[in-house]
Amino acid sequence: MSLLRRLSAGVAPALVVLAAIAVVALVMMVTGFDPVAAARAAVRGAVGSEFALFSATLKRTTPLLMLGLAVAVAFRAGVLNIGADGQFLAGAAAACAFGLAVGDAVGRSVLLGALAVGILAGALWAGVAAWLKRRFNVMEVVSTLLLNFVALNLVGFLVRGPLQEPTGAYPASATLLSAARLPLLLDGQRLHVGFVFSVGLAIAAWWFFRSTAAGFQIRVTGASRTVAASAGRLDVDGVQMWSLVASGAIAGLAGACEVTGVTYALYEGLSPGYGYTAIATALLGGLNPLGIIMSAALFGALGAGADAMQRDAGVPAEFATVVTALVVLGVLAVPGVMKNWARITGRGEQ
Amino acid sequence: MPTAVLDGFLEATVRSATPLAFAALGELVAERSGVMNIGLEGAIAAGALAAFLGAQIAGPEIGFVAGGVAGALVAAVFAFFVLALRSQQIIVGAAVSMLGIGLSASIHRAMVSAGASTAQVQTLASLPVPGLSTLPVVGDALFAQPISTYLLYFLFPLTGWVLYHTVFGVALRATGERPLAVVAAGHSAAKIQLAALIFGGVLAGLGGATLVVAQTGTFSDGMSAGRGFIAIAIVALGRWTPRGVVVGVLVFGAVSALQFLAQAMAWNVPYTLVLASPYVLTLAAMAIFRGSRTAPAALGQPLDGGL
Numbered sequence: 001m002s003l004l005r006r007l008s009a010g011v012a013p014a015l016v017v018l019a020a021i022a023v024v025a026l027v028m029m030v031t032g033f034d035p036v037a038a039a040r041a042a043v044r045g046a047v048g049s050e051f052a053l054f055s056a057t058l059k060r061t062t063p064l065l066m067l068g069l070a071v072a073v074a075f076r077a078g079v080l081n082i083g084a085d086g087q088f089l090a091g092a093a094a095a096c097a098f099g100l101a102v103g104d105a106v107g108r109s110v111l112l113g114a115l116a117v118g119i120l121a122g123a124l125w126a127g128v129a130a131w132l133k134r135r136f137n138v139m140e141v142v143s144t145l146l147l148n149f150v151a152l153n154l155v156g157f158l159v160r161g162p163l164q165e166p167t168g169a170y171p172a173s174a175t176l177l178s179a180a181r182l183p184l185l186l187d188g189q190r191l192h193v194g195f196v197f198s199v200g201l202a203i204a205a206w207w208f209f210r211s212t213a214a215g216f217q218i219r220v221t222g223a224s225r226t227v228a229a230s231a232g233r234l235d236v237d238g239v240q241m242w243s244l245v246a247s248g249a250i251a252g253l254a255g256a257c258e259v260t261g262v263t264y265a266l267y268e269g270l271s272p273g274y275g276y277t278a279i280a281t282a283l284l285g286g287l288n289p290l291g292i293i294m295s296a297a298l299f300g301a302l303g304a305g306a307d308a309m310q311r312d313a314g315v316p317a318e319f320a321t322v323v324t325a326l327v328v329l330g331v332l333a334v335p336g337v338m339k340n341w342a343r344i345t346g347r348g349e350q
Numbered sequence: 351m352p353t354a355v356l357d358g359f360l361e362a363t364v365r366s367a368t369p370l371a372f373a374a375l376g377e378l379v380a381e382r383s384g385v386m387n388i389g390l391e392g393a394i395a396a397g398a399l400a401a402f403l404g405a406q407i408a409g410p411e412i413g414f415v416a417g418g419v420a421g422a423l424v425a426a427v428f429a430f431f432v433l434a435l436r437s438q439q440i441i442v443g444a445a446v447s448m449l450g451i452g453l454s455a456s457i458h459r460a461m462v463s464a465g466a467s468t469a470q471v472q473t474l475a476s477l478p479v480p481g482l483s484t485l486p487v488v489g490d491a492l493f494a495q496p497i498s499t500y501l502l503y504f505l506f507p508l509t510g511w512v513l514y515h516t517v518f519g520v521a522l523r524a525t526g527e528r529p530l531a532v533v534a535a536g537h538s539a540a541k542i543q544l545a546a547l548i549f550g551g552v553l554a555g556l557g558g559a560t561l562v563v564a565q566t567g568t569f570s571d572g573m574s575a576g577r578g579f580i581a582i583a584i585v586a587l588g589r590w591t592p593r594g595v596v597v598g599v600l601v602f603g604a605v606s607a608l609q610f611l612a613q614a615m616a617w618n619v620p621y622t623l624v625l626a627s628p629y630v631l632t633l634a635a636m637a638i639f640r641g642s643r644t645a646p647a648a649l650g651q652p653l654d655g656g657l
Binding site for chain 2: 135
């Protein structure tokens with residue numbers, strides 16, 4: 001790919017984001033808010049200081065990057081995993097339960113165990129949907145959606161029952177001991193090592209799709225099941241099933257990192273709709289792991305900026321949800337942003 | 351079990367079921383035409399806000415109608431992307447959900463901060479049906495309801511009749527199975543899907559409106575509370591038929607009313623596990639029922655270029 005084409009590949013998504021922000025600024029004006037004050041507060045809150053950058057924006061980027069990758073792995077295979085939220089919660093719940101059960105009996109190993117258990121739980125949660133699809137042909141869209149609600153209610157049960165904090169006053173788990181916590185990256189900042197994991201994972205995923213046979217099989221299956229099955233003699237159902245499981249594993253890791261790196265405890269509101277923002281993140285990044293690093297940082301900044309906007313300029317943070325929605329619609333409406341994942345956008349297979 | 355508790359439980363079941371029934375009936379029609387609209391959640395949120403605003407200006411009846419109009423507008427956005435741009439349905443649906451939720455919450459906050467919104471609006475009066483409302487046990491729950499609930503009693507059989515006994519209904523169901531055959535028979539698959547989607551949007555909007563003008567009398571952020579997604583579960587649990595959807599609506603309604611029952615009877619049950627049960631039941635039902643009782647064959651598939 002020439003440098004010019006590489007540059008232009010980044011321009012279209014950037015224009016979509018700018019257009020979405022412009023539309024929302026217009027809505028702000030109509031509804032009586034000052035978009036300039038809002039923008040100023042948002043920029044300050046997202047990148048205006050070291051604290052804003054590391055403890056707000058990049059801290060938020062971490063789960064979005066992992067969940068964006070999770071969604072992308074499934075989408076690339078032509079599987080619509082809209083249950084990243086549920087897999088995230090499953091990973092978080094399992095990691096937290098493990099961390100609390102083991103305590104500091106085994107030193108730092110508890111952290112590794114918690115992360116591993118989180119990955120496993122996310123994979124199993126998506127695995128239920130993958131198995132239902134393979135064995136009973138249940139649409140993954142419906143099953144992953146339903147499993148979100150099951151996960152949410154199970155977390156509700158855990159934090160009011162077996163995992164509830166000792167005083168029994170709040171619907172939250174006890175706090176993880178320091179042995180089970182991810183180390184912080186910088187003194188005085190909330191950014192944790194999970195951020196490094198997420199970037200590393202993105203680079204690994206980029207290499208996986210580009211240079212491995214399995215990555216190629218996923219891409220071909222997503223591009224056309226028919227071609228993959230006939231020309232490549234691929235077991236396309238199997239490829240799609242394992243892609244969904246892998247997607248869940250990554251989402252589970254995201255949940256485990258959130259609970260061991262940010263909240264140190266489990267509660268029901270752990271994911272403020274990350275699963276949906278993750279779909280936007282994956283699409284804006286063109287389902288390309290390196291692109292998703294950029295889009296995750298953008299949505300991380302958007303979330304951090306929205307909080308600051310509400311706090312400092314009195315403009316509702318919900319406008320950020322509108323921006324996210326418009327970005328997705330913009331990506332769908334502008335053909336240049338999509339390219340190699342025609343099937344997901346509904347333009348392929350014809 | 352004391353009668354008052356049973357009455358309360360049945361009343362709570364119908365109250366939880368009403369908005370779900372509107373949304374699920376609308377989603378049923380959309381899915382039978384081959385389109386899965388997970389943007390319903392946004393239509394419900396928009397319907398609730400429009401009903402709240404309409405009721406402030408012109409009373410709860412107008413508010414109820416405004417909810418339906420807002421739902422139709424949200425569904426029109428969905429239909430534009432799915433039918434005109436042929437974008438992937440599920441992704442458009444996720445975006446439209448966020449759009450409806452985000453916009454209605456933002457607009458509501460704007461009105462509150464401008465002091466242009468009252469906290470409470472008048473709700474639709476309860477209209478007891480003479481005779482029926484004095485029936486034992488079910489009388490109050492089913493026949494001492496606002497007009498919006500009675501509307502459902504007509505809409506379900508009417509929708510069933512249209513789907514199974516009219517040319518349009520046959521064409522709509524055929525579009526969900528084999529759109530090419532419908533086009534060969536001289537219909538426009540895209541127009542049929544558009545009609546189904548707008549109908550679904552109106553009903554989702556009315557479902558959101560009932561939350562405001564038939565129940566709480568107020569609007570709060572996030573009041574759609576996942577009902578659009580629950581509607582999709584209900585349609586699957588109901589095996590894509592109007593009768594099945596009635597059962598599904600009552601199952602989900604009764605489970606959320608169990609909260610009332612558990613509190614009234616001081617049962618010590620892990621309530622959240624009960625709440626999870628209808629979703630597990632739906633997954634099991636999808637796995638068990640096969641063959642002719644499954645989803646429409648072309649559900650979720652984009653129409654081909656020429657249709």
